[in-house]
Amino acid sequence: MSANAKTAISPTRSEDYAEWYQQVIKAADLAETSPVRGCMVIKPWGYAIWERIQAELDRRFKETGHVNAYFPLFIPMSFLQKEADHVDGFAKECAVVTHSRLEAGPDGKLVPAGPLEEPLIVRPTSETIIGELFARWVQSYRDLPLLINQWANVVRWEMRTRLFLRTAEFLWQEGHTAHATAAEAMEETRKMLGVYADFADKYMAMPVVVGEKTAGERFPGAVNTFSIEAMMQDRRALQAGTSHFLGQNFSRSSNIKFLSSEGVEELAWTTSWGVSTRLVGGLIMTHSDDDGLVLPPTLAPSQVVILPVTPKEETRDAVLAACDQLAAELRQQTFGGEPLRVQVDKRDLRGGEKTWGWIKKGVPIRIEIGPRDLEKDAVCFCRRDRGAKDKQFTDRSSFVAAVSKELESIQACLHARALAFRDSNSVEVGSEEEFKAFFAQPADAGIHGGFAYAGFCCDPELEDQIAKAYKVTVRNIPLATADETPTCIFTGKPGRRVVFAKAY
RNA sequence: CGGGGCAUAGCGCAGCCUGGUAGCGCGCUUCGUUCGGGACGAAGAGGUCGCAGGUUCAAAUCCUGUUGCCCCGACCA
Known part of the structure; x- marks a missing residue:
């Protein structure tokens, strides 16, 4: 990865999704x-x-x-x-x-x-x-x-x-x-x-x-x-x-x-x-985003990673000790009924390299502790669901007290973002023309279509033709609307409300 | 299984057309300078060029075969 790249992952999602x-x-x-x-x-x-x-x-x-x-x-x-x-x-x-x-x-x-x-x-x-x-x-x-x-x-x-x-x-x-x-x-x-x-x-x-x-x-x-x-x-x-x-x-x-x-x-x-x-x-x-993996706190093998900042040899031991102590305190906190999974990264690597390594691994919260933070009894932390430059400063005890809430907030934000994305790319389709138009959008770096909800008669032969013509299949008949009986947008026969999409 | 491409240092690639001492970038090791941040300099380590045959005084380079990988199709709880 070149040092002046704007994103850690190249190509980006919009450039080439499969390669990303x-x-x-x-x-x-x-x-x-x-x-x-x-x-x-x-x-x-x-x-x-x-x-x-x-x-x-x-x-x-x-x-x-x-x-x-x-x-x-x-x-x-x-x-x-x-x-x-x-x-x-x-x-x-x-x-x-x-x-x-x-x-x-x-x-x-x-x-x-x-x-x-x-x-x-x-x-x-x-x-x-x-x-x-x-x-x-x-x-x-x-x-x-x-x-x-x-x-x-x-x-x-x-x-x-x-x-x-x-x-x-x-x-x-x-x-x-x-x-x-x-x-x-x-x-x-x-x-x-x-x-x-x-x-x-x-x-x-x-x-x-x-x-x-x-x-x-x-x-x-x-x-x-x-x-x-x-x-x-x-x-x-x-x-x-x-x-x-x-x-x-x-x-x-x-x-x-x-x-x-x-x-x-x-x-x-x-x-x-x-x-x-x-x-x-x-x-x-x-x-995940163009800087790499993004993990929800529930699934992250490490939920918090602490990165000691040791610019001067004299303060090094004090910083490392403070990091260990903070880690111990954080491990007393719980998320989802379990103790927090916290890691202190003491590897002898350059700061930026280390930071970007954890960003790419998707760890929800990164904390940086340096000598100046020690003096002020403060912590500097970043949330993975926000930009890499989005640093927040707070005093150490309130951070410890609020860390579980912070993780909950990340979990909720990721879910909300995913839901909003899905909803904004889901449409109701009332006719074959609309169906065609929705799925015939020109493929842009392998990204196109979305979820199309429509009435469908579920005739296997027709389903097969649609799959061949549009590379689109019925993903399922959603249970939430399983009792609806809309007319099929292709045949006009009575049908079920289904969700069409291109599938993996 | 069809069509195309690729195989050279850990990774990414050049060299092949026109055969003649195996190269570059990143990474790695050491030293130094930097460093609240994806650094800079110097010195090093690392390759029987996918594999097997053939042509040749000489093959990464030409020829034949073979294996694997990638892309596009076909197929796919």
Whole structure:
């Protein structure tokens, strides 16, 4: 980065959005591509964010009665085959294990040997293998509901990858539940969708549109799929989480049966729901600016970083001691019910370099403490959601007393900003002409469109044509207006109120 | 899987057309001067030029093959 650049990230969002995204990840040291095609390496700062996401979601899953378990990475090929739609959906992108060992070939190079009787696939998702186990575990209605979650990696052999948003291997959680009745399974599906929506909104400060997917966008094998959709700063939609009502499809294929209280053998009703490391991508594209990553305080691995300013050797020790003491005091404060995460950066680096490093990493509050502050018992601090030059001075004790409020304010500002952005790029569309005009705006550095709400008849063939013609898809049928029955802007038939957007 | 591009120091690139001692910027190390801020100077470390063959007295450079990456399409919970 050149010293006279106006922004820490180059290019800026408006110059080249896709490249800006890559550069933010690089500048914040979140992740990088690996020697393995399509796979990413998540670096400590990026992984710490994922750990924050995990911790909070795990807490919410436990709160709603779920327990964690772990199922095999490998799935016998025959399992995938049991559910017809499921095969169609995933067969094209499966990594397949066919051998059990390596041997030296004639030229001394290793070759696979010991062919397996039945090839194994690396899980692209675990419905089939978990279904097999559920069938063992469930005999009676007393065994239900079965509420299981798994934190795991999955592999989907993608053609084109982007860090966090689409990689061949990614980390996620997949909840899998079995219930005695359809109503209960549907309630579970909706409940977990709600957990995701609330988490995204409150914890990630990322507003989402909660709704049901159309038939064309449904999870392979599901009866209904629901999603949360967030608007990124290029106005495209990111599917940030999904929750599926699987009906009895997987119970039938995996034979998950139970004896009801009336002594009748019935198939269980199952659900599955997941979010992945894609959320980190969503986080980046929701809040970050042309100076790099911007983290909401809830998710920031460090919420406050203290930068000692030590211009003279004589005052150095006193400054460092004051920084440590301030850090200790700040750690007594809480945010979101947890002690503040505070770090003192004593690295022997030049001030500007250090400051910009933390700006690019997105730490919510930076504090600078120097000898002059010591004399005045003051602190100088900057909020990441404001400009890099926006310094505030206050006396030390009132800063400590107000720091939690300050973090809350940052969280609220980020959310408000994201919501305002989404709303200002969302329109109601009443006709096909308006639809065309909205999405036909000339692409400017990859930024165009937005969310278009419209009546749509949900005919899968028409949806497909629209996708081909405009590269726009129905993101979902928002639950908030699910009872409305507007006429379709394309056909005039009765339809649903849907949100259209270009999608990741 | 189709079309195009690229592969040379940790990162970004030049050199290739016209074969002849492997270079530049950033970063890194040391020293010095600076420093309430993305500094300056000096001295250093670091590369079998993606890989495998071929042509040649001589290959980063020419030829053939191969692998990987990027972009555009197609595909995509």
